Amino acid sequence: MCLYELDGVVKKYGDRTIVNINKLNINRNKVYAVLGPNGAGKSTLLRLLNLLEKPDHGILKFLGQEVNTSTASRRLDIARQMCMVFQKPHMFRATVLENVAYGLKLRGKSTSEIKRLSEEMLDVVGLPHLAKNAAHKLSGGESQRAAIARALVLRPKLLLLDEPTSNLDPYSVNIIEDIIRFSQKEYGMTVIIVTHNLFQAKRLSDETLLLLDGKVVEMNDTLAFFNNPQDERTKSFLDGTMVY
Numbered sequence: 001m002c003l004y005e006l007d008g009v010v011k012k013y014g015d016r017t018i019v020n021i022n023k024l025n026i027n028r029n030k031v032y033a034v035l036g037p038n039g040a041g042k043s044t045l046l047r048l049l050n051l052l053e054k055p056d057h058g059i060l061k062f063l064g065q066e067v068n069t070s071t072a073s074r075r076l077d078i079a080r081q082m083c084m085v086f087q088k089p090h091m092f093r094a095t096v097l098e099n100v101a102y103g104l105k106l107r108g109k110s111t112s113e114i115k116r117l118s119e120e121m122l123d124v125v126g127l128p129h130l131a132k133n134a135a136h137k138l139s140g141g142e143s144q145r146a147a148i149a150r151a152l153v154l155r156p157k158l159l160l161l162d163e164p165t166s167n168l169d170p171y172s173v174n175i176i177e178d179i180i181r182f183s184q185k186e187y188g189m190t191v192i193i194v195t196h197n198l199f200q201a202k203r204l205s206d207e208t209l210l211l212l213d214g215k216v217v218e219m220n221d222t223l224a225f226f227n228n229p230q231d232e233r234t235k236s237f238l239d240g241t242m243v244y
């Protein structure tokens with residue numbers, strides 16, 4: 001069974017169709033890269049997947065369960081199996097450690113378990129020295145790393161990353177990419193990462209897709225996607241000659 005299945009999913013803002021996906025199947029334990037120019041609908045697609053938006057038409061099925069016809073409690077249960085890291089993460093006015101611990105608290109874990117898991121995750125993202133600092137005063141890159149820790153500590157089945165390394169220095173990009181690979185292997189996570197960095201997509205993902213005007217133009221095994229793109233628009237997007 002697929003982790004996520006989309007069928008005829010349309011999202012409009014006013015008269016404008018922002019996302020228009022005929023068919024999209026997301027399989028378990030894979031890393032997907034989503035490419036596309038500014039305004040293509042990438043973030044909107046992630047928000048649809050994360051249940052932050054409802055589609056105007058179409059069906060989303062998570063582990064075989066239709067999301068939008070489910071009860072509120074069932075939707076909450078589905079939403080708790082996924083985590084999203086926004087491009088500009090919002091840190092609560094609390095310490096970095098408390099930010100990472102927040103979701104575990106909501107899920108009713110014991111205090112000792114929360115402390116252990118949160119500290120472990122701050123180590124993983126390389127921020128243990130900032131555990132007691134005020135989270136809203138972190139730099140852009142530190143916030144992204146803390147936000148990734150806050151998501152990963154929940155061991156979601158699906159991790160949605162919206163340009164998670166756009167503010168990071170090369171060393172930190174490496175750390176985050178290692179964490180993404182580790183999460184896929186160790187926790188069996190499925191990851192969908194939106195990126196403008198083609199090298200990152202090549203390095204990290206099993207499959208890559210190109211979104212243009214809300215539509216999936218091409219989706220393929222990452223090697224084939226880059227080495228042998230089928231659609232003319234993919235070719236011109238990849239070689240930088242596409243005119244928007």
Ligand SMILES: Nc1ncnc2c1ncn2[C@@H]1O[C@H](COP(=O)(O)OP(=O)(O)OP(=O)(O)O)[C@@H](O)[C@H]1O
Pocket residue numbers: 013018036037038039040041042043044045
């Ligand atoms: N809440 C909203 N209300 C109205 N229009 C919106 C809303 N959110 C996004 N849009 C519009 O939808 C289009 C797609 O936006 P989206 O943020 O999904 O693009 P994107 O592919 O993530 O772009 P970028 O690479 O710049 O992050 C844009 O033209 C944007 O202006």
Ligand SMILES: [Mg+2]
Pocket residue numbers: 042043044162
């Ligand atoms: Mg975006």
